[in-house]
Amino acid sequence: MLVAVAAGVALLEGHHDDIEDLEDGQDSERQGRILFPFVSIVRFANTECSSASTLNGTCLARRECNDLGGTITGFCANRRGRCCIVSRTCGSTSNVNNTYFTSPGYPAAYSGGSTCSLIVHRCNAQVCQLRIDFLDMVLAQPDGDGNCISDAVTITGGNTVVPVICGDNTGQTLFVDFAGNTPITITITATAATVFSRRWNIKLTQLGCDCPGIAPNGCLQYYTGTSGTITSFNYGTAANQALSTSLVTGTRQMVNLNYGICIRMEAGYCSIQYAQAAGDPYSFTVTGDVEGADATVLGTALGAANNGACTTDFVVIPDPVVAATQVPVGTDRFCGIGFVPVVSNVKPFVLYVVTNANEGATATAPPDIANRGFSLAYTQVAC
Ligand SMILES: *[C@@H]1O[C@H](CO)[C@@H](O)[C@H](O)[C@H]1NC(C)=O
Numbered sequence: 001m002l003v004a005v006a007a008g009v010a011l012l013e014g015h016h017d018d019i020e021d022l023e024d025g026q027d028s029e030r031q032g033r034i035l036f037p038f039v040s041i042v043r044f045a046n047t048e049c050s051s052a053s054t055l056n057g058t059c060l061a062r063r064e065c066n067d068l069g070g071t072i073t074g075f076c077a078n079r080r081g082r083c084c085i086v087s088r089t090c091g092s093t094s095n096v097n098n099t100y101f102t103s104p105g106y107p108a109a110y111s112g113g114s115t116c117s118l119i120v121h122r123c124n125a126q127v128c129q130l131r132i133d134f135l136d137m138v139l140a141q142p143d144g145d146g147n148c149i150s151d152a153v154t155i156t157g158g159n160t161v162v163p164v165i166c167g168d169n170t171g172q173t174l175f176v177d178f179a180g181n182t183p184i185t186i187t188i189t190a191t192a193a194t195v196f197s198r199r200w201n202i203k204l205t206q207l208g209c210d211c212p213g214i215a216p217n218g219c220l221q222y223y224t225g226t227s228g229t230i231t232s233f234n235y236g237t238a239a240n241q242a243l244s245t246s247l248v249t250g251t252r253q254m255v256n257l258n259y260g261i262c263i264r265m266e267a268g269y270c271s272i273q274y275a276q277a278a279g280d281p282y283s284f285t286v287t288g289d290v291e292g293a294d295a296t297v298l299g300t301a302l303g304a305a306n307n308g309a310c311t312t313d314f315v316v317i318p319d320p321v322v323a324a325t326q327v328p329v330g331t332d333r334f335c336g337i338g339f340v341p342v343v344s345n346v347k348p349f350v351l352y353v354v355t356n357a358n359e360g361a362t363a364t365a366p367p368d369i370a371n372r373g374f375s376l377a378y379t380q381v382a383c
């Protein structure tokens with residue numbers, strides 16, 4: 001089995017196309033292309049192919065898909081290849097582009113157990129980055145102080161520092177640089193003692209160094225498009241049920257964050273505006289007492305704080321002006337429980353996220369109570 005996998009891999013390594021497999025000897029449409037019994041001159045690219053399921057596969061020869069333990073979902077490349085879905089779960093390795101990493105028994109709930117890891121090797125030496133799409137990522141919440149003590153996603157081996165995260169992260173995407181040939185390991189801790197219906201389905205795309213989809217240096221996350229919504233890890237519409245050590249409502253915000261979120265500047269656009277996501281008063285609750293705040297404060301300019309008031313948890317937006325007045329804000333640090341829309345024209349478009357080691361009410365002033373993080377709508381502004 002190991003030998004077979006290695007052979008399939010070798011075939012993938014040197015080039016991006018593939019020979020047709022000849023296991024369907026009776027397939028008459030192939031007659032005429034065959035030179036002699038076990039070699040074919042027909043080649044096709046190993047591109048992404050869609051399938052009947054919600055997952056996309058990679059177009060491979062049938063035998064190659066079988067060697068990789070993949071699932072064939074249909075034809076591709078004018079029926080010369082097979083759309084092959086490669087899916088892995090705990091304790092495996094992969095060097096196949098577009099591999100899915102799922103919880104055991106996915107999509108059924110997973111009750112937890114020993115740590116679950118996938119080791120991802122580069123599929124070839126021209127790959128620089130691993131794009132990690134949390135298509136589905138539901139783990140137990142952090143404790144009330146923001147520590148991922150029960151469940152956690154830890155990503156190591158790359159050239160990018162990735163914070164430890166947990167909770168609800170469906171839809172989040174991370175970009176992690178490979179450090180040369182060192183594999184990137186994704187480890188999911190899911191403590192069985194915490195009764196929780198967890199599950200995950202992660203898509204792993206290997207990006208070539210010259211791939212237009214690659215994230216710039218320093219960007220753990222990378223958004224494209226002239227408008228969109230960026231949310232902090234584990235942002236959600238309900239409070240964390242866990243209490244903090246001082247027995248007040250806990251936080252959804254993770255401790256020890258320090259990362260960049262970049263937005264690709266689209267052609268014809270020169271600056272970017274950030275505002276709280278519409279209709280959600282909790283959409284910027286980064287420091288302070290969310291429960292103690294009333295509707296005149298939560299999510300309003302009164303709840304907003306910046307500059308020297310932000311020493312523990314904050315977002316950094318370079319050189320902003322107030323959107324409504326175009327007056328310089330005079331600081332790049334924002335925190336509190338409200339956010340006044342700002343515009344920045346510093347390139348690249350980037351927002352940094354910083355949290356300290358305590359997201360609970362025992363934190364140094366201001367105490368953090370029931371913070372959820374942020375959900376900010378961004379809009380690029382035409383030149
Ligand atoms: C499958 O491919 C299509 C077209 O390229 C894309 O829009 C879709 O997001 C992909 N789905 C997944 C799960 O990657």
Ligand SMILES: *[C@@H]1O[C@H](CO)[C@@H](O)[C@H](O)[C@H]1NC(C)=O
Pocket residue numbers: 016048097098123127205206207208211
């Ligand atoms: C992996 O597949 C994606 C499409 O899902 C493609 O854009 C990318 O170039 C592929 N990577 C390599 C190294 O071929």
